[in-house]
Amino acid sequence: MVGMDSFAERTKRRLRDELLDAAYDVLVAGGYDGLKMAEVGRRVGVSRQTVYNEFKDRWGLLQAVAARETERFLVEVNAALSEHGDPIDGLRAAVERALTLAADNPLVKAALGQPGSDQASQLLTTRGQQVLELSHQRLDAHVREHWPEVSPQDATTCVDVALRVVLSHIVNPGAAPAVVASQVAQVLGPFLRRSA
Numbered sequence: 001m002v003g004m005d006s007f008a009e010r011t012k013r014r015l016r017d018e019l020l021d022a023a024y025d026v027l028v029a030g031g032y033d034g035l036k037m038a039e040v041g042r043r044v045g046v047s048r049q050t051v052y053n054e055f056k057d058r059w060g061l062l063q064a065v066a067a068r069e070t071e072r073f074l075v076e077v078n079a080a081l082s083e084h085g086d087p088i089d090g091l092r093a094a095v096e097r098a099l100t101l102a103a104d105n106p107l108v109k110a111a112l113g114q115p116g117s118d119q120a121s122q123l124l125t126t127r128g129q130q131v132l133e134l135s136h137q138r139l140d141a142h143v144r145e146h147w148p149e150v151s152p153q154d155a156t157t158c159v160d161v162a163l164r165v166v167l168s169h170i171v172n173p174g175a176a177p178a179v180v181a182s183q184v185a186q187v188l189g190p191f192l193r194r195s196a
Contacts, residue, residue, distance in 0.1 A: 016064075018044045019051060023065050028106040031114025032062065063130055066123045069107050070131050074138045076101055081139075087147045087192045091158065092185035094139075095166055099177035102170040112171065124171050135163055150192060158188050 005013070022043035026035050035058055038048040055061040080097035084090035102108045111120035123131055136159055143155045150158075162184055169180050 015044070015046070015050075016054060019046075019054060019061075020065055020068050023061050024069070024107060027062070027065060027114075027120070028110045031110050032058075032120040034114070035062065037061070062120060062123065065107070066131055067134060069105075070134050071138075073098070073101060073105075074135060077139065078142045081142055082146060087143065087150055088185050088189045090143075090146070091162060091188060091192070092181045094181075095162055095184045096177045096181035098166045099169055099173075099180055102166075103173065103177070108170060121171065124167055128167065132163060132167070136160060139163065154191060158192060161188060 019040055022040045023035065025043070026039055037051040037058065040061070041048045041051045051061065055064055077094050077098050080093040081090040084093055108124075111123065114120070122128065136156075139162075140156055140159045143150060143159060144152060147155070165180070165184055169177075174180065175183075
């Protein structure tokens with residue numbers, strides 16, 4: 001049958017998920033410095049080499065954990081966007097949800113406050129292109145689908161500005177999430193109204 005995964009593909013995907021689960025737990029417990037391929041393998045019951053074969057190195061493993069967590073995070077943020085018919089209200093809700101989720105997320109806390117956080121936090125700052133691109137792609141598509149009256153260029157610009165503000169507040173928290181969300185909506189609101 002077309003579209004059915006083989007047993008080998010399902011097994012490989014299950015192994016990858018288990019390795020990512022184990023790596024998440026190791027990162028939360030000990031930060032990037034505590035992320036050891038042998039420990040991840042031990043928790044899953046495979047060799048260290050199996051972990052290296054799947055992710056190449058520690059940084060590749062960290063990036064894979066971050067990508068999966070970003071996807072999960074975006075489900076919640078997109079849900080906040082969807083709860084509102086108005087793009088400005090959706091933007092406000094999405095920014096607030098993103099900042100609230102990040103403040104409570106054990107992986108984000110570990111990336112910013114555990115040993116090796118200078119390395120792990122790079123996924124949100126200087127080496128954050130993967131997280132930024134993935135987030136931008138998913139959010140931009142969502143905005144275009146739910147608010148077609150917003151021009152594609154304006155949608156892309158608003159998503160980019162909002163994402164960068166959110167990442168900045170995740171890395172260096174400022175005002176409460178609701179306050180930041182209102183500020184972002186106030187600044188980008190006229191821009192979105194112009195498009196509608």
